Amino acid sequence: MKNFVYENPTKIIFGEGQIARIGGEVKQFGRKVLLVYGMGSIKKNGVYDQVAGSLEKADLEVVEFSGVKANPVLSHARRGIDTARRENVDVVLAVGGGSVIDEAKTIAAGFYADCDVWDFFTRRAVIQKALPVLTVLTVSASASEMNAAAVITREEEAQKFSFRSPHIQPKISILDPTVQFSLDAAYSAYSAVDAITHMLEGYFNAKEVISPLQDGLVETLTKVIMEDIGVILENPRDYDARASIMWATTLAFNGLTTAGVGSFSLPAHMLEHPLSAIYDIAHGAGLSIVLPAWMRYALPEKEVKLALFARRVFGIDEKDDRQAALRGIEELKKWFASIGSPVSLKEAGIPESDLEKIAANAAVLAEVWGLRDYTAPVIEEILGHCI
Amino acid sequence: MKNFVYENPTKIIFGEGQIARIGGEVKQFGRKVLLVYGMGSIKKNGVYDQVAGSLEKADLEVVEFSGVKANPVLSHARRGIDTARRENVDVVLAVGGGSVIDEAKTIAAGFYADCDVWDFFTRRAVIQKALPVLTVLTVSASASEMNAAAVITREEEAQKFSFRSPHIQPKISILDPTVQFSLDAAYSAYSAVDAITHMLEGYFNAKEVISPLQDGLVETLTKVIMEDIGVILENPRDYDARASIMWATTLAFNGLTTAGVGSFSLPAHMLEHPLSAIYDIAHGAGLSIVLPAWMRYALPEKEVKLALFARRVFGIDEKDDRQAALRGIEELKKWFASIGSPVSLKEAGIPESDLEKIAANAAVLAEVWGLRDYTAPVIEEILGHCI
Numbered sequence: 001m002k003n004f005v006y007e008n009p010t011k012i013i014f015g016e017g018q019i020a021r022i023g024g025e026v027k028q029f030g031r032k033v034l035l036v037y038g039m040g041s042i043k044k045n046g047v048y049d050q051v052a053g054s055l056e057k058a059d060l061e062v063v064e065f066s067g068v069k070a071n072p073v074l075s076h077a078r079r080g081i082d083t084a085r086r087e088n089v090d091v092v093l094a095v096g097g098g099s100v101i102d103e104a105k106t107i108a109a110g111f112y113a114d115c116d117v118w119d120f121f122t123r124r125a126v127i128q129k130a131l132p133v134l135t136v137l138t139v140s141a142s143a144s145e146m147n148a149a150a151v152i153t154r155e156e157e158a159q160k161f162s163f164r165s166p167h168i169q170p171k172i173s174i175l176d177p178t179v180q181f182s183l184d185a186a187y188s189a190y191s192a193v194d195a196i197t198h199m200l201e202g203y204f205n206a207k208e209v210i211s212p213l214q215d216g217l218v219e220t221l222t223k224v225i226m227e228d229i230g231v232i233l234e235n236p237r238d239y240d241a242r243a244s245i246m247w248a249t250t251l252a253f254n255g256l257t258t259a260g261v262g263s264f265s266l267p268a269h270m271l272e273h274p275l276s277a278i279y280d281i282a283h284g285a286g287l288s289i290v291l292p293a294w295m296r297y298a299l300p301e302k303e304v305k306l307a308l309f310a311r312r313v314f315g316i317d318e319k320d321d322r323q324a325a326l327r328g329i330e331e332l333k334k335w336f337a338s339i340g341s342p343v344s345l346k347e348a349g350i351p352e353s354d355l356e357k358i359a360a361n362a363a364v365l366a367e368v369w370g371l372r373d374y375t376a377p378v379i380e381e382i383l384g385h386c387i
Numbered sequence: 388m389k390n391f392v393y394e395n396p397t398k399i400i401f402g403e404g405q406i407a408r409i410g411g412e413v414k415q416f417g418r419k420v421l422l423v424y425g426m427g428s429i430k431k432n433g434v435y436d437q438v439a440g441s442l443e444k445a446d447l448e449v450v451e452f453s454g455v456k457a458n459p460v461l462s463h464a465r466r467g468i469d470t471a472r473r474e475n476v477d478v479v480l481a482v483g484g485g486s487v488i489d490e491a492k493t494i495a496a497g498f499y500a501d502c503d504v505w506d507f508f509t510r511r512a513v514i515q516k517a518l519p520v521l522t523v524l525t526v527s528a529s530a531s532e533m534n535a536a537a538v539i540t541r542e543e544e545a546q547k548f549s550f551r552s553p554h555i556q557p558k559i560s561i562l563d564p565t566v567q568f569s570l571d572a573a574y575s576a577y578s579a580v581d582a583i584t585h586m587l588e589g590y591f592n593a594k595e596v597i598s599p600l601q602d603g604l605v606e607t608l609t610k611v612i613m614e615d616i617g618v619i620l621e622n623p624r625d626y627d628a629r630a631s632i633m634w635a636t637t638l639a640f641n642g643l644t645t646a647g648v649g650s651f652s653l654p655a656h657m658l659e660h661p662l663s664a665i666y667d668i669a670h671g672a673g674l675s676i677v678l679p680a681w682m683r684y685a686l687p688e689k690e691v692k693l694a695l696f697a698r699r700v701f702g703i704d705e706k707d708d709r710q711a712a713l714r715g716i717e718e719l720k721k722w723f724a725s726i727g728s729p730v731s732l733k734e735a736g737i738p739e740s741d742l743e744k745i746a747a748n749a750a751v752l753a754e755v756w757g758l759r760d761y762t763a764p765v766i767e768e769i770l771g772h773c774i
């Protein structure tokens with residue numbers, strides 16, 4: 001096991017009926033709150049009313065900032081920063097999924113910034129301070145409700161970049177599994193894909209066993225998520241499955257499974273970001289396309305670990321590592337397809353003729369993230385596996 | 388899954404060579420530190436020198452308070468409180484295992500208390516404030532380095548009681564697996580027994596599956612700990628096994644595996660506390676005696692869950708639940724014996740004629756902890772299984 005620092009101070013309030021507590025929790029951090037949300041789905045599923053009611057009961061002054069889109073964009077976040085400054089809010093409350101939370105984090109960081117907020121994403125500047133962020137989670141996937149990361153797309157150049165800082169880590173997040181009863185099958189599936197990919201980025205960081213502990217946590221959570229999503233696609237209102245997957249997706253990227261893994265990179269995310277940045281597809285949908293392709297690419301180097309994954313997660317009984325690994329990749333692809341997540345660029349309506357453009361975009365991110373092996377030609381080759 | 392609140396702000400600094408950071412970390416909380424440790428083993432294994440060197444380098448004023456014994460006692464903790472007050476320290480640093488950390492937490496709580504510190508343990512008073520606690524862990528087992536609990540024995544009545552409060556949760560804990568290279572086989576085994584028992588108290592809280600997620604985490608960590616201790620008993624200096632068990636024992640009782648389990652009690656700990664309080668045996672040794680006996684007692688009610696445990700952890704291939712459960716209990720007992728932890732009162736030198744006395748002692752704790760079914764006669768019956 002590698003040396004690590006693990007610190008995750010976010011308080012999670014989990015369960016049915018807990019959204020009513022949000023007003024009291026926000027109140028600890030100030031009197032005037034910027035309520036950040038998306039395109040209005042929370043007004044249909046009752047979450048908005050629960051949140052607004054609780055904030056009112058706590059006698060808080062609320063400034064609304066809505067219209068955050070999936071794959072949130074920098075221009076909109078900039079407007080949020082302007083609003084937060086103009087209204088001089090004390091605290092930011094995100095009510096939504098990863099996109100809303102990430103934009104809220106960006107607004108919280110931008111509020112105090114004396115540089116351009118985009119400089120945090122390009123690593124030109126380091127954030128020193130942010131408004132406190134709280135969340136009410138409505139779509140599980142990113143674990144942004146319990147981590148220090150945010151991802152935003154700068155539309156002009158279709159650059160989907162990220163930054164991390166303890167300053168933007170949510171203070172408190174409320175997770176009520178019932179709010180996802182109305183989440184459609186496709187987004188439920190993308191949520192599972194995203195969470196599993198988060199864990200596998202760390203898991204495949206090493207060629208062989210990292211430690212029975214860390215590998216065991218990833219394998220266990222992966223199998224649990226697969227089981228849960230099977231139940232949910234049959235019955236979207238199954239509380240236990242919704243609760244299990246909600247907590248599992250949070251644990252999948254809150255630092256637990258990567259503690260001890262050593263420094264690790266996110267090659268599948270690097271390959272996916274151009275897809276959702278350029279074509280505005282769901283992040284989970286993009287990941288189910290690129291992850292098996294990346295695994296094929298990584299096979300020569302990571303054969304042993306890929307074989308272990310195949311045996312432990314899919315129960316593949318095959319002694320030869322290469323064969324086991326190949327069958328595991330196929331099983332994962334089949335499973336993605338079975339839950340309705342695309343496994344080729346074509347299925348997502350992305351033309352083969354765009355490969356060069358996509359690769360050029362990804363290569364910029366690879367450079368920012370320090371993934372030196374991933375030059376544009378290498379990326380194009382990998383993407384060639386998922387036409 | 389039941390509703391829960393999960394909050395664990397302790398910062399863990401994990402790995403070889405990390406003790407050198409303690410001075411800088413302590414310095415964030417003040418200039419004058421109470422250094423709490425035990426009977427001097429840290430002077431033999433080099434930990435004392437590492438800690439003292441780092442504190443000196445950080446230019447901190449150090450007040451030493453040593454002599455904490457395993458199964459720490461209230462009278463000694465009271466002396467620690469006196470010392471802390473007289474010297475007006477800013478922060479408490481525990482260097483040791485669970486006993487040292489628990490006494491340090493008690494001192495930190497007692498420092499500001501305007502009641503008798505024992506009132507926190509009998510639940511007559513609620514702690515409002517404590518000195519900041521930091522730890523350098525030398526013996527894994529209790530997870531006290533990353534939780535809000537402390538256990539102390541009041542010698543006069545051999546009462547081994549506990550209390551919990553976020554105020555005594557360590558701010559920062561440093562875990563260097565190499566410090567346990569010199570830990571003897573018996574204490575290495577007790578560490579594993581304690582950690583596994585912590586998880587099983589939550590696991591057996593329910594009659595059936597709690598959730599595939601929570602059950603899966605417990606089963607995975609249990610198997611990992613069993614595997615690690617096997618390696619360690621062969622080679623006490625195996626870094627990966629020491630690292631794995633060190634982190635696994637922390638995760639075993641830091642709130643992770645019990646989040647979602649619902650309110651749960653600690654019947655095995657209730658049964659054990661009189662053993663270590665009266666006979667001063669190691670807590671882990673006491674647990675390996677009482678846990679299988681408690682499982683036998685719980686069998687009629689928890690047959691399904693006990694069978695699940697037997698199948699998943701010991702791979703027992705037996706369809707009948709009762710039979711599977713019985714075999715699982717036997718396997719656990721055999722495993723305890725195989726690592727050198729006692730499985731009967733006799734092995735620990737505790738006479739059968741004391742059963743009534745032990746049961747009377749446990750019954751007092753059962754009442755404090757609200758375990759209403761556990762009257763003295765019931766406890767005596769359970770202990771009858773482990774003569």
